[in-house]
Amino acid sequence: MTEKNKGKKMTLEANDTVKCVCHALGSLRAISFHSDVKGPLITLSDGGRRVTRDVSSFCHGLTFSGRPVQIEEKVRLRVEHCERRWHGALRVGFTHVLPEHTTLPPLAIPDLTHSPLYAAVVVPEGICRPGLEIQFWLKKNGCMHILCSDGSTHTEPTTLNPTWPVWAMIDVYGQTTSVMMLGSKKRRCIFTRRSCPALTHIKHTEDKEMLERIKEQMSMLEQRNHYLDNKDHETSDCEECVVCYSEVANCRLSCGHKCVCGPCGMRVYMTFGTCPLCRQPLGFFHPCD
Structure with missing residues (x-):
């Protein structure tokens, strides 16, 4: 060269x-x-x-x-x-x-x-x-x-x-x-x-579309929490995800509740930081078999 x-x-x-x-x-x-x-x-x-x-x-x-x-x-x-x-x-x-x-x-x-x-x-x-x-x-x-x-x-x-x-x-x-x-x-x-x-x-916040999705998820979670607050739960494990109600609850949160699917568990952790059942602050969650 x-x-x-x-x-x-x-x-x-x-x-x-x-x-x-x-x-x-x-x-x-x-x-x-x-x-x-x-x-x-x-x-x-x-x-x-x-x-x-x-x-x-x-x-x-x-x-x-x-x-x-x-x-x-x-x-x-x-x-x-x-x-x-x-x-x-x-x-x-x-x-x-x-x-x-x-x-x-x-x-x-x-x-x-x-x-x-x-x-x-x-x-x-x-x-x-x-x-x-x-x-x-x-x-x-x-x-x-x-x-x-x-x-x-x-x-x-x-x-x-x-x-x-x-x-x-x-x-x-x-x-x-x-x-x-x-x-x-x-x-x-x-x-x-x-x-x-x-x-x-750069905008150091989420895009408008993502913010709208987060708001929608928050609204859904608030509705689920209202439902769960008025219903007795005999066990800490749920068969279906309490956020989306469409997937199997296969992730155990750090508080001990197995109540969310993988994608919803990640969104709950990043968006709210608390368990949707007991409101305890979350550390990390474990996918379950």
Whole structure:
């Protein structure tokens, strides 16, 4: 490759991180870091594209994507700065839980990953240096895959359900103190869909259509709760889901009630956070055979 072509390629790659593709045919929704949910030592800059952790500590650097990501959608990051006095490095992963419903602990691993609704992987400290670009995505089989610009790859099985909504989770941990969001991309047949890493394009709330669905689900659940409040239940197990009344109740909530199907259990957990029978706060639920 000639020097001229090399220079042209580098220019195109640099422009790829800032060019707006929101209105391009088949483009993905813009993605950046969540502006409201972040660790106490995290600050945002560059319109929400860069997160920086205060170097006074190695932890309290949790951040999330500002919107759900699709299965096989590759979230792209670049390590901007490292602080050598700490050990460990960046952690990346996904969660089914709305960022707004997550109580932020100091660490992603193991403080969040003890729950099957969270999954995260450590980026090796030896390669996590300024300039390293990382792509990570959730595959259709539920495994998380990481690809680094140095050629290294890693695949990790998770407990996540690929049919449920997921948000990207980034823990700016240890030596890693600053990370830039480069956008995302997803391969579709013969072309690649891309997104803008621009905060100005992002709404950090659900789309209107999704909000309407949530309101409808809340109304249905309120009706079911009214019915259940006025009916004696002799056992904690139900034969049919008390939310949709169309599927078998095959999930046991953390309070002990086996009263919802898998999809409804996930919606109840993310939307309300309490059991529809006893109103106790939920931890996580177990699919039953």
